[in-house]
Amino acid sequence: xxxxxxxxxxxxxxxxxxxxxxxxxxxxxxxxxxxxxxxxxxxxxxxxxxxxxxxxxxxxxxxxxxxxxxxxxxxxxxxxxxxxxxxxxxxxxxxxxxxxxxxxxxxxxxxxxxxxxxxxxxxxxxxxxxxxxxxxxxxxxxxxxxxxxxxxxxxxxxxxxxxxxxxxxxxxxxxxxxxxxxxxxxxxxxxxxxxxxxxxxxxxxxxxxxxxxxxxxxxxxxxxxxxxxxxxx
Numbered sequence: 001x002x003x004x005x006x007x008x009x010x011x012x013x014x015x016x017x018x019x020x021x022x023x024x025x026x027x028x029x030x031x032x033x034x035x036x037x038x039x040x041x042x043x044x045x046x047x048x049x050x051x052x053x054x055x056x057x058x059x060x061x062x063x064x065x066x067x068x069x070x071x072x073x074x075x076x077x078x079x080x081x082x083x084x085x086x087x088x089x090x091x092x093x094x095x096x097x098x099x100x101x102x103x104x105x106x107x108x109x110x111x112x113x114x115x116x117x118x119x120x121x122x123x124x125x126x127x128x129x130x131x132x133x134x135x136x137x138x139x140x141x142x143x144x145x146x147x148x149x150x151x152x153x154x155x156x157x158x159x160x161x162x163x164x165x166x167x168x169x170x171x172x173x174x175x176x177x178x179x180x181x182x183x184x185x186x187x188x189x190x191x192x193x194x195x196x197x198x199x200x201x202x203x204x205x206x207x208x209x210x211x212x213x214x215x216x217x218x219x220x221x222x223x224x225x226x227x228x229x230x231x232x233x
Contacts, residue, residue, distance in 0.1 A: 027115045028159065030107025031151035034144055041065060042101050044109050045072055045139040045173050047092035048118030049126025053213040054095040056187035057117050057220045059232040063103030066233050068096050069186075070178040072139045079177035087131035094139065096176050104227065107148050110138070112227070114156065116220045120168045127212065136166075139173035146170060187213050188232055 193201035
């Protein structure tokens with residue numbers, strides 16, 4: 001369930017104003033781990049709270065070909081929004097990122113993930129969204145991705161970077177199931193409605209987007225200007 005009271009380290013709602021805390025300038029770089037042979041396209045699947053916000057960031061990352069939101073961790077039979085909201089399907093709201101490894105590495109995608117996309121220290125929740133469907137999880141597709149993810153988490157924990165442990169799961173991807181079409185590029189729909197209006201705009205959960213996801217997107221743009229592109233993917 002999308003809620004409006006936002007708590008946590010990344011975003012603080014005070015008197016109706018969203019304040020984004022940017023990552024420290026010395027946020028650790030990705031570990032130097034083999035990411036496999038060069039290829040034209042690769043895929044990353046990440047989970048970290050509401051998938052609207054994750055897509056609002058990664059659709060603007062240089063080197064990303066495309067993004068889609070969906071469900072990972074559970075079975076195909078329970079891969080629907082209304083079903084996973086019960087919190088007992090083992091699915092997590094996730095994003096599938098197709099990217100060009102010659103332009104952005106898997107490690108760089110994880111740097112964005114750990115620094116500005118979500119809080120990796122909260123167990124089975126992001127802000128006021130609670131349940132296993134909002135957990136922090138990296139669904140790796142090969143051993144190289146697993147090695148990068150595990151080494152990065154170890155680096156962050158060894159440095160006690162957050163002041164508390166990273167609880168992100170690193171698990172093999174068993175399947176990714178595309179979410180309903182109205183969830184795809186949801187943030188873009190809200191932004192378009194803000195500028196143009198229209199009868200369908202009243203059905204959008206725009207308060208949630210404005211108070212949390214747009215500030216996260218703005219935080220990414222300010223923290224990683226060299227990776228930000230205006231066009232969404």
